[in-house]
Amino acid sequence: MRQSTPLPVLGFAAFSGTGKTTLLEALLPKLLQKGVRVAMIKHAHHNFDIDTPGKDSFRLRKAGANPMLISSNFRNAMMTETHDEPPSFYQLLERISPDSVDLILVEGFKDETFPKIELNRNTLKKPWLFEDDPNIIALACDSVPKTDLPLLDINDISGICAFIFQWIQKSPPLKKYNASCDAFSKDILSVKEGLKIILEHIKPQSQTLNLPLEKLSHHVLSEPLISAVNVPSTTNSAMDGYAILSQDLTQERFKLVGEIHAGHEYALALKKGECVKIMTGAPLPKNADTVVMKEQAQTEKESVFFNLTKYPITKGQNVREAGEDIQKGGLVFPVGTRICAAKLGMIASLGMASASVFSPIKVALFSTGDEVQNPGTPPKENCIYDANRQTLRAMLTKLGCEILDFGIIKDQKTALEEVLHQAKKEADIIISSGGVSVGEADHIKTVLEKQGKIHFWHLNMRPGRPLVFGSFETCPFFGLPGNPVAVMVTFLEFVEPALRQMQGEHLWKPQRLTALAQETLYSKKGRTEYIRGIYSINHKAQIEVQTIGAQGSGILSSMNEANCLIEISPETLKINKNDALCIIPLNTRL
Ligand code: AMP
Ligand code: MG
Numbered sequence: 001m002r003q004s005t006p007l008p009v010l011g012f013a014a015f016s017g018t019g020k021t022t023l024l025e026a027l028l029p030k031l032l033q034k035g036v037r038v039a040m041i042k043h044a045h046h047n048f049d050i051d052t053p054g055k056d057s058f059r060l061r062k063a064g065a066n067p068m069l070i071s072s073n074f075r076n077a078m079m080t081e082t083h084d085e086p087p088s089f090y091q092l093l094e095r096i097s098p099d100s101v102d103l104i105l106v107e108g109f110k111d112e113t114f115p116k117i118e119l120n121r122n123t124l125k126k127p128w129l130f131e132d133d134p135n136i137i138a139l140a141c142d143s144v145p146k147t148d149l150p151l152l153d154i155n156d157i158s159g160i161c162a163f164i165f166q167w168i169q170k171s172p173p174l175k176k177y178n179a180s181c182d183a184f185s186k187d188i189l190s191v192k193e194g195l196k197i198i199l200e201h202i203k204p205q206s207q208t209l210n211l212p213l214e215k216l217s218h219h220v221l222s223e224p225l226i227s228a229v230n231v232p233s234t235t236n237s238a239m240d241g242y243a244i245l246s247q248d249l250t251q252e253r254f255k256l257v258g259e260i261h262a263g264h265e266y267a268l269a270l271k272k273g274e275c276v277k278i279m280t281g282a283p284l285p286k287n288a289d290t291v292v293m294k295e296q297a298q299t300e301k302e303s304v305f306f307n308l309t310k311y312p313i314t315k316g317q318n319v320r321e322a323g324e325d326i327q328k329g330g331l332v333f334p335v336g337t338r339i340c341a342a343k344l345g346m347i348a349s350l351g352m353a354s355a356s357v358f359s360p361i362k363v364a365l366f367s368t369g370d371e372v373q374n375p376g377t378p379p380k381e382n383c384i385y386d387a388n389r390q391t392l393r394a395m396l397t398k399l400g401c402e403i404l405d406f407g408i409i410k411d412q413k414t415a416l417e418e419v420l421h422q423a424k425k426e427a428d429i430i431i432s433s434g435g436v437s438v439g440e441a442d443h444i445k446t447v448l449e450k451q452g453k454i455h456f457w458h459l460n461m462r463p464g465r466p467l468v469f470g471s472f473e474t475c476p477f478f479g480l481p482g483n484p485v486a487v488m489v490t491f492l493e494f495v496e497p498a499l500r501q502m503q504g505e506h507l508w509k510p511q512r513l514t515a516l517a518q519e520t521l522y523s524k525k526g527r528t529e530y531i532r533g534i535y536s537i538n539h540k541a542q543i544e545v546q547t548i549g550a551q552g553s554g555i556l557s558s559m560n561e562a563n564c565l566i567e568i569s570p571e572t573l574k575i576n577k578n579d580a581l582c583i584i585p586l587n588t589r590l
Contacts, residue, residue, distance in 0.1 A: 005093040007039075008171040010164065011106040013136060014119035015126040023119065023140075023157070030161040031103070036168065039101040041092055043108025051079060089114075103168055111524055113188065115171065116165075119154060120145075127552050131483055132462045133355055134438045138163060146371070146384075148439030190570055191493065191528040194459040198469055198494055201455060202501045205428070207359040213348055216339045217399030219357035221504045226335040226349050230323035234283040236262075239318040242275040242297055242304055243288040246315040252305045260285070275304050284319060291318035326350065336506045338400075358504045361398050364423035365389060366406035368416070368435040368444065369482065374408065387556060388433040388480070388487045395491055395590065396431075399499050404587060411441035420451055426470040427503065431495060434482030436466045444468055444479040452477060460570065461528045464490040484556040489530045489565065492589060512567075513584045518546040521575040523568040532562035536581055545583050563587060 014020050031038050037108065051058040051068075057079070061068040067080040081493035089112040096104055106114065116567040118129050120141040128145055130136040139145065140160055152160050153194065172386035189197070208222040209333060237243065260266045262281035269369050270276060276285050284291075296311040306313065326332055332342060339357070349354060366389070373383045375390075386408055396403055404427055416435075423430045435444045436457065445468060448454055452472035457479075458465050463486035468479030478495050480487045492508075492510075500508045515535050523529040532583050535545040548561045564583040575581050 006098050007104050008168050009104045011112045011116035013116040013129050018119045026157045035104045039104045041106045048177050132465050134466050148441045188460045189456050191461050198498050202498045204504045205358045209359050210354050210356050212354045221337045221507045222358045223356045224335050227326045227330050227332050230328045231326040233291040235321050235322045236283050237278045237291045237534050238320050240279050241291045241293045243278045243284050243291050244275045246289050247434050249313050252306050256302050256304050299448050322525045360402040361502050362427045363401045364404045364427035364430040367408045370411045372408050387484045413443045416447045424475045430477045433480045433487050436468045460526050483554045487561050513581050513583050515543040515545040517575050517579050517581050518544050526570045529568035531566040532558040533564050533566040535564045
């Protein structure tokens, strides 16, 4: 069992300059008035010292007393040297005695998972934290963001105090939560761990079907494609010109004996000293093995001259050998190959009219939210148009999926229960967006828990932290976040690899390139960050990448401008300008 406290723990999340300490200073007396005894834990970034040089306690501590407890009639303080190995957040919580305190307020420790109130002042123009942090239980602000979370007035200290007072009455102690399914858990899974769990639960499609050429695009081959013919089928000319024998390479004057167009042939065998006028793609006459370009020849009645000094001839020039592209009986594409335009052309060039592929995956798709409405309908007050179902539809179509569109589902448990009940009967996999945070209207988890199984419900990443993965017996379920950018990023990182594995495309791996950062970038320890970027090639042929404007997870235009995602790994906290970093090009994926 993790070390913890039976006391309610509440933090404040805000950018610096929001006035956190001033607010707390005003809040504390009000809580005390209500009889709430408050302990505070504050994280300091600098090497602070509460002891004064020269005092006895200072001298004894410097001499090696550790801890050093100093006590007077008024207060006491314990000084413990941690030698750059700070105690964990939970060890700190344990040090506060539950007997003399009713509430622990926390300033700092923003990477720790425990309930927090977000403070935001409109004038500072800082992004919202609640969009990516499911630990936020309320917002104290001076604007009206779109959210289901309770909104408090940042300037109304009594209102904030009343909210906290009420919250304490029903707040569960931290230790009640377990590690895997808990918004306040410290043990949040990484992107890598999440993907591993997903792929372990994905079974490849076993059903196959034969599809005609015109329907093959985007599907995945279920059998190796073997060529029944040579491509090209006959040795033919790569140029318009004159076919000759290679024994005649030193000769300049030839007798013109015929003319061959593509699709036709010269019925006789070519003899020494003879040439045949030949068009591109026409089969070489028997014995002929070399073609001289039309532009390098002069003709006079039945004779053709080549100027060997000006245009020397080499044996086999301008000739395409039979089977030089593909040999009869050779492997053209292995099982698991996805058919794209070039591959479709290749299959057609082998003369095949169909191929065997894995049956398309049936994907049940729906959006959630009382505020979400269909494009094309008159705008309703306080509503937004459903962007997610369209981005998801397009990405699923590109992956050759069959889409079962269940539309927009209200934020009601019964409506979700119904759609999931139906979807799991009809589909191979279910994908929804929205309703997976910890707001009052986020019911996906509850319903999934009741009807199926949750494997995880958030990952340490941004954007896309609230991401539910579960299953209804054998049918996997992805509850994607609501924010449109988070939807696309989580689809690319988790749903697409899962679908490709389901479709038997075992050869696929996302393309990753190394690029040079054009600015300093920051991330949080333990978190994988996906920043929208634009990459280009500089004059030294190196790939450079820069971020684009606003990065909020609801700002879909960022996804439109970007041509890559910059991936910052969990162990990286800072990337300097000109450092190498990893980018994921989007060109072929969207
Ligand atoms: P939720 O997690 O359901 O609270 O959604 C997070 C944010 O995404 C909210 O601002 C929603 O309004 C927005 N959102 C949810 N679903 C959609 C959708 N289908 N299209 C566009 N935005 C959405
Ligand atoms: Mg919602």
